[in-house]
Amino acid sequence: MNNVIPKPSVPAPDIVRCAYMEIVVTDLAKSREFYVDLLGLHVTEEDENNIYLRSLEEFIHHNLVLRKGPIAAVAAFAYRVKSPAEVDAAEAYYKELGCRTERRKEGFTKGVGDSVRVEDPLGFPYEFFYEVEHVERLTQRYDLYSAGELVRLDHFNQVTPDVPRGRKYLEDLGFRVSEDIQDSDGVSYAVWMHRKQTVHDTALTGGNGPRMHHVAFATHEKHNIIQICDKMGALRISDRIERGPGRHGVSNAFYLYILDPDGHRVEIYTQDYYTGDPDNPTITWDVHDNQRRDWWGNPVVPSWYTEASLVLDLDGNPQPVIQRTDASEMAVTVGADGFSYTRKTEGEGADAVEQKTGFKLGAQL
Numbered sequence: 001m002n003n004v005i006p007k008p009s010v011p012a013p014d015i016v017r018c019a020y021m022e023i024v025v026t027d028l029a030k031s032r033e034f035y036v037d038l039l040g041l042h043v044t045e046e047d048e049n050n051i052y053l054r055s056l057e058e059f060i061h062h063n064l065v066l067r068k069g070p071i072a073a074v075a076a077f078a079y080r081v082k083s084p085a086e087v088d089a090a091e092a093y094y095k096e097l098g099c100r101t102e103r104r105k106e107g108f109t110k111g112v113g114d115s116v117r118v119e120d121p122l123g124f125p126y127e128f129f130y131e132v133e134h135v136e137r138l139t140q141r142y143d144l145y146s147a148g149e150l151v152r153l154d155h156f157n158q159v160t161p162d163v164p165r166g167r168k169y170l171e172d173l174g175f176r177v178s179e180d181i182q183d184s185d186g187v188s189y190a191v192w193m194h195r196k197q198t199v200h201d202t203a204l205t206g207g208n209g210p211r212m213h214h215v216a217f218a219t220h221e222k223h224n225i226i227q228i229c230d231k232m233g234a235l236r237i238s239d240r241i242e243r244g245p246g247r248h249g250v251s252n253a254f255y256l257y258i259l260d261p262d263g264h265r266v267e268i269y270t271q272d273y274y275t276g277d278p279d280n281p282t283i284t285w286d287v288h289d290n291q292r293r294d295w296w297g298n299p300v301v302p303s304w305y306t307e308a309s310l311v312l313d314l315d316g317n318p319q320p321v322i323q324r325t326d327a328s329e330m331a332v333t334v335g336a337d338g339f340s341y342t343r344k345t346e347g348e349g350a351d352a353v354e355q356k357t358g359f360k361l362g363a364q365l
C-alpha cells in the first residue's frame with residue numbers, strides 16, 4: 001500500500017480533543033446495564049433508541065452515545081474543534097481530500113450543534129463540532145462518586161492496515177506522535193497521537209481495518225480499575241474481562257480491557273503522562289520488547305490483536321475491511337514463529353537496568 005494521502009492546501013481544523021464516540025448496539029437494555037449499572041457512566045438523557053452518557057468530570061452533553069441498531073458498529077469518532085469556524089475548516093479540508101462529507105447545522109446527535117461528518121481517507125467516520133450543550137460537571141458530586149468512577153473520556157484506538165499511511169494523514173491533520181512500535185526492518189505496528197496534552201487522543205493499531213479497537217475512559221487511580229475487576233467478578237461476568245489489569249509499557253498507563261455485550265472493547269485507563277511541550281520526545285518501542293504492551297511482561301491474548309468493531313459509512317453501512325499485508329504484531333511476537341525478549345542480551349540488559357536502578361540483575365536471576 002503506497003497510496004500516500006496528500007496534504008490539502010487549506011489549513012487543517014484546529015482540533016481540541018477526542019470528545020465522544022457514537023456506537024451502535026443491538027440490545028439497548030443490555031448495553032445500559034453494562035455502561036450505566038456496571039461502569040457508572042452518567043445518563044444525560046435517553047429515549048427508546050438512544051442513551052447519551054458522560055463521565056464524571058465532563059461538562060459537554062456526552063462522551064458516548066449508545067444507539068440501537070441492527071449491526072454492532074461505530075457510527076462516529078467525534079472531535080471537538082476550537083471554534084465554530086473550525087467546523088468550516090474541517091469541511092473544506094476533507095472536501096479537498098476528496099472525501100465524502102455531510103454537514104448538519106442541527107448536529108447528528110442530541111446536545112451537539114453544527115457538525116460535519118466525513119468518511120476519512122482511512123475509511124473511518126470522523127465528526128468535528130464546536131457547538132455543544134453544557135451540562136452539570138459532576139466533579140464534586142462525591143455523593144455520586146463510585147469506587148470505579150470513570151472521570152474522563154481519554155482516547156480512541158483505530159485499527160488500520162497501513163500504519164505509516166495513517167500516521168502521515170493524522171500528522172497533516174495536526175496530531176503529534178507521542179510513542180510508536182516498530183521493528184528493525186522499519187515495519188510500523190502502532191502509533192499513539194495526541195492533540196490534548198496526554199499520550200493520545202487516538203492511536204493507530206496495525207491490522208485489518210478500518211475497525212474500532214477500543215474507546216478508553218480514565219479513572220483517577222489504579223484502585224478504581226481493580227474495583228471494576230472485583231465488581232465484574234461479583235456479578236459473574238469475569239468472562240467479559242479480556243486483558244489486564246496491568247501496566248502498559250507504551251503510555252505507562254495502568255489498564256484494563258473489557259468487552260461490552262456486543263463485543264465493543266472498552267479500556268479503563270489511568271496514569272499516563274504530560275506531553276504538551278512542543279519538543280516532547282517521541283518514544284519508539286521495539287516490537288520484540290516483551291514489556292512494550294505490558295510492563296510486567298504478561299502476554300497479550302490473541303483476541304486483543306484480532307478482534308475489533310466494524311465502522312459505518314455515512315449511510316450507516318459497514319465499511320469493507322481491508323487486510324493488513326505487513327507483518328502482524330501477534331505473529332512476530334506471540335505466534336509460532338514469534339519471539340520476544342525482556343533483556344536483549346544478558347549483559348546489555350543487566351547493565352542498563354543496573355544504571356537505572358542500582359540492582360545487579362545477574363545476581364538475582
Ligand SMILES: [Fe+2]
Pocket residue numbers: 155156157214216267
Ligand atoms: Fe488505549
